[in-house]
Amino acid sequence: MNAGVDASYQEAKKLYAKHGIDVEAVLEKLAKMKVSMHCWQGDDVRGFLNRDQELTGGIAVTGNYPGAARTPDELRQDLEKAFSLIPGKHKVNLHAIYADTEEKVEIDRLEPKHFERWVSWAKEQGLGLDFNPTCFSHEKSEDGFTLSHPDPAIRRFWIDHCKASRKIGAYFGEQLGQTCVTNVWIPDGFKDTPVDRLAPRQRLKDSLDEVFREELNPAHNLDAVESKVFGIGSESYVVGSHEFYMGYGVANGKIICLDAGHFHPTETISGKLSSLALFSKGILLHVSRPVRWDSDHVVIMDDELLDTARELVRHDLLGMTHIGLDFFDGSINRIAAWVIGMRNTQKALLRAMLEPTDYLRQVELEGDYTTRLALMEEFKSYPFGAVWDMFCARHNVPVREEWLAEVKQYEQSVLSLRGQWKAALPS
Numbered sequence: 001m002n003a004g005v006d007a008s009y010q011e012a013k014k015l016y017a018k019h020g021i022d023v024e025a026v027l028e029k030l031a032k033m034k035v036s037m038h039c040w041q042g043d044d045v046r047g048f049l050n051r052d053q054e055l056t057g058g059i060a061v062t063g064n065y066p067g068a069a070r071t072p073d074e075l076r077q078d079l080e081k082a083f084s085l086i087p088g089k090h091k092v093n094l095h096a097i098y099a100d101t102e103e104k105v106e107i108d109r110l111e112p113k114h115f116e117r118w119v120s121w122a123k124e125q126g127l128g129l130d131f132n133p134t135c136f137s138h139e140k141s142e143d144g145f146t147l148s149h150p151d152p153a154i155r156r157f158w159i160d161h162c163k164a165s166r167k168i169g170a171y172f173g174e175q176l177g178q179t180c181v182t183n184v185w186i187p188d189g190f191k192d193t194p195v196d197r198l199a200p201r202q203r204l205k206d207s208l209d210e211v212f213r214e215e216l217n218p219a220h221n222l223d224a225v226e227s228k229v230f231g232i233g234s235e236s237y238v239v240g241s242h243e244f245y246m247g248y249g250v251a252n253g254k255i256i257c258l259d260a261g262h263f264h265p266t267e268t269i270s271g272k273l274s275s276l277a278l279f280s281k282g283i284l285l286h287v288s289r290p291v292r293w294d295s296d297h298v299v300i301m302d303d304e305l306l307d308t309a310r311e312l313v314r315h316d317l318l319g320m321t322h323i324g325l326d327f328f329d330g331s332i333n334r335i336a337a338w339v340i341g342m343r344n345t346q347k348a349l350l351r352a353m354l355e356p357t358d359y360l361r362q363v364e365l366e367g368d369y370t371t372r373l374a375l376m377e378e379f380k381s382y383p384f385g386a387v388w389d390m391f392c393a394r395h396n397v398p399v400r401e402e403w404l405a406e407v408k409q410y411e412q413s414v415l416s417l418r419g420q421w422k423a424a425l426p427s
C-alpha cells in the first residue's frame with residue numbers, strides 16, 4: 001500500500017467522521033455496487049453476426065481510432081483489460097448481435113447455445129451478464145420500424161427476436177446466479193411529422209404484450225423497456241416515448257430504462273428518479289452524456305452524473321436501480337473510454353455516499369436553507385479523492401491516472417497489431 005494513499009485516507013476518514021460518516025462502511029457498500037459495462041463501446045456497436053452490416057437505428061459512432069475489437073475473443077480480451085483497471089466486480093451488457101458462433105443464424109432464431117462461450121468466460125471472470133435484443137442494423141429494420149411496423153410479418157420477426165432474447169437473458173441469469181436485465185429499445189419513428197401517432201403505439205403495445213407473455217423466473221431475467229425522444233431519422237416522432245414506456249412499464253411491472261441522452265436538453269434523468277421510484281417496479285439507467293443531442297459521449301464527472309448518484313443514495317434507490325453505461329466513442333482508445341466512464345460512475349456514487357444526508361434532510365425540514373446550501377457546497381471540496389484512491393488500492397487497481405500507462409502499453413502491444421475490422425472475421 002502506498003504510504004501517501006494511506007496517510008491521506010486516514011486524514012479524510014477523520015474529517016468525514018466529524019459528520020458521522022463511516023468511511024469504511026461506505027467503501028464496503030461501494031464494493032457491492034455492480035455497474036453493467038456495455039460491450040458495444042469495444043467495437044463501435046458492430047457485433048459479430050452481420051459482419052458487413054453498417055450501424056443503423058438512428059444512432060451513430062464517430063471516430064476511427066485503431067484497434068477496435070474484431071472478434072469475440074478480442075472483445076473479451078479488451079473487456080478483461082478494462083476490468084483490470086476498474087475496482088470491484090461488475091457486469092457486462094451484451095447485445096444479441098454479439099453472439100459467439102460460427103453458425104449462420106438469423107437473429108429471430110438465436111438461442112442460449114450461441115452465447116455459451118460468453119457464459120463460460122463470465123463465470124471464469126466472476127462477472128454477471130445483461131442483455132439486449134438488437135432491433136437495428138438489420139435489413140428488416142431498414143424502413144425505420146420494427147415492433148410497431150404496419151406489416152405483421154415484420155412485427156412477427158421482431159417479436160420472435162425479442163422473445164428469443166429474453167430466453168437468452170434468463171439463461172445468463174440461471175447460469176451465473178446473477179439476475180440478467182434484458183432491455184428492449186427500438187428505433188421506430190418518423191423523420192417528419194406523422195399523421196397517425198396512435199396506431200404505431202397500439203401496435204407496439206400489442207407486440208410487447210406478446211414478447212412478454214411467457215413468464216420467466218424473475219431471479220433469472222428482468223425485463224426493461226427504454227424510451228427515447230428522437231433519433232437520426234426519427235426526429236419528429238418516436239413510437240417508444242417516455243410517456244409510452246412509463247405507462248407500459250408501470251401497467252405491466254416492467255423496469256423502466258432512462259438513458260441520459262434520451263430526453264429534451266433541459267430535462268435530466270436525476271429529476272425523474274424520485275417520481276419513478278414511487279410507481280415503477282424498478283429502474284434501469286443508461287448512464288451517458290449527451291452533447292447537444294444524444295451523442296453518447298464518454299461519461300464525465302459532471303453535475304448531472306453527481307445529481308443522479310445523489311438521488312439514488314439519498315432516497316435509498318440503489319436496491320431497485322440497475323446501473324448500466326451506454327456511450328460509444330470511436331475517437332479515443334476504447335478501453336480508456338470504458339475505464340473513464342466506469343470509474344467516474346463509481347466515484348459519483350462514492351461522493352453521494354460521503355455526504356451527511358441525514359443532517360442535510362434535518363436542516364431542510366427545519367427550514368434552515370442556509371446551512372443546507374453551505375454544507376452541500378462545502379462538501380464538494382471534501383477529500384473524496386483520498387477515499388477513492390484507497391478503494392482502488394484495496395482492489396488492486398491503479399490509483400489515480402496510473403491506469404493510463406497500462407492502457408497505452410496495451411495499445412502498443414495488442415491494439416496496434418490489429419488490422420482493419422473486417423480482416424479478422426472468418427469468411
Ligand SMILES: C[C@H](O)[C@H](O)[C@@H](O)C(=O)CO
Binds near residue numbers: 045059185286
Ligand atoms: C446499443 C443500445 O441498445 C443503444 O445505445 C440504446 O440503448 C440507445 O440508447 C439508443 O439511443
Ligand SMILES: [Mn+2]
Binds near residue numbers: 226259286326
Ligand atoms: Mn441507451
